[in-house]
Amino acid sequence: MYEFKYHRPATVRQAANLLLKNEDAKVIAGGHTLLPVMKQRLASPPHLVDLSHIEGLDGIEMKGRSLVIGATATHNTVATSAIVGEAIPALAELAGLIGDPAVRHKGTIGGSLANNDPTADYPAACLALGATIVTNKRRLKPEEFFQGLFTTSLESDEIITRVMFPVPKKAAYIKFRNQASRYALVGVFVAKRPSDVRVAVTGAGSEGVFRVTSFEEALKKRFSHKALDGMTVPADGLNGDLHGSAEYRAHLIAVLARRAVEAATAKA
Template sequence: MYNFTFHRPGTVRQAANLLGKNPEGKILAGGHSLLPVMKQRLAQPSALIDLSKVEGLNAIEHKGRSVTIGAMATHFEVANSPVVKEAIPALAALAGSIGDPAVRHRGTIGGSLANNDPNADYPAACLGLGATIITNKRRIAADDYFTGMFSTALEPDEIITKVSFPVAKKAAYEKFRHPASGFALVGVFVSKRGSDIRVAVTGAGANGVFRVKSFEEALKKRFAAKSIEGLTVPANGMSSDIHAGAEYRAHLVAVMAKRALAKA
C-alpha cells in the first residue's frame, strides 16, 4: 500500500464535495473490488471517501410499482429483505448467489454497479428489469448507464445513491457460476412487465452486460423457453479467457436463458 488521505463524510453532499476536491480520489463502499487492486498497486487513489457513515444509504423501500434500494445496501440485506423477496424474488435470489457469505455481508449494490465488473450479477438485474440508477445529480436508465467493461455513464464527481427497480410480472435469473469466485461465467436475467420483455446477459460479453434483442422479440409471442428454441447468439463479441472460450459462452447464453425462462 501507499499513503492516501482517508475521509468519512456524514452526508452525500459532503462526499461529493470531497470527491470534487480530490480528482484522483475514490469512493469506498464495500471495498471488495477497490482494496485488492490498491494492494496490487493497480489503482493509486490520492484519497478514499468512505460512505459507511452516511445515514439512509442502505434503505430498501417498495413504493408504487418499484422497489428502491440504497446504494450502501449489502448483498446480504438485499437477499434477505422481506420487501425484495415479496416484490422481486428474482432479485433477492440473485443477491443471495453473489460470492460467499463474507462477500455478501460486506459488498454493496452501489459499489458493484459503480465498478461494473463484466462478470458481476447486478448489471444483469438492472438491465434485465429496466432499472434506474439514481445519483446525487440525476437519474440514469440502465440502458444508458452501462457503457463498456468497467465503464459507466457516471461523471467523475457523481455518486450512486440508490437504484429503482420496476416490479415485473415475471422474472428470473440463472447463472453458470465460477466454482471459486462465485462470479458469473454466464448469467442471464429475464423479465416480463407488460409489453416490455427483457433478456440481459452478464459474464459473456467482451464489452460487459448486454441485451439479446433476438430472444426478446421471440418472447413477445410467448414468454416461455420453447419460444427461443433453436435461437443462438454469435460467438463474435463474446469474452474468451482461461475459464471459458467465446463459443462456449455463446452456447451457455441460450442454455441459461432457457433455464431462467423455465424458472420464471
C-alpha cells in the same frame, strides 16, 4: 497499498464535495473490489471517501410500483430482505449468489454497479428490469449508465444514491458460476415486464452486460422456454479465455436463457 487520506463524510453532499476538491479521490463502500486492487497497486487513489457512515443510504422500500434499494445496501441485506423477496424474488436470489457469506456482508449494490465488472450480477438485473440508477445529480437508465468494460457514465464527483427497479410480472436469474471466483462465467436475467420482455446477459460480452433482442422478440410472442427452441446467439463479440471459449459462452447463453424462462414461469 500506497498511502491515502481517509475521509468519512456524514452526507452525500459532503462526499460529493470531497470528490470535487480532491483530484483522483475514490469512493469506498464495501471495499470488496477497491481494496484488492489497491493492494495489488493497480489503483492508488490519494483520497478515499467512505460512504459507509452516511445515514439512510442503505434503505429498502417500495415506492408505488418500484422497489427502491439504497446504494450501500449489502448483498446480504438484499438477499434476506422481506420487501425484496416479496416484490422481485429473482433479485433477492441474485444477491444471494454473489461471492460468499462474508463477502455478501460487506459488498454493496452501488459499489457493484459503479464498478461495472463485466462478470458482475447486478448489471444484468438492472438492464433486464429496466432499473433507474439515481445519483446525487441525475437519473440514469442502464443503457446510459453502463459504458463498457469497468466503465460507467458516472462523473468524477457523482455518487449513486439508490436504484429503482420497476416490479416485473415474472423474472428469474440463472448464473453459471466460475467455480473459483464465484463471478458469473455467464449469467442470464429474464424479465417479463408489463410492456415487453428483456433478456440481459452478464459474464459473456467483451463490452460488459448486453441484451439479446432476438430472444426478447421470440419471448414477447410467447413467454415459454419453448419459444427459444433452436435459437442461438453468435459467438462474435463474446469473451473467450481460459475459463471458456466464446463459443462455449454463446452456448451457455441459450441454455441459461431457457432455464431462466422456465424458472420465471414456474414461480408464477
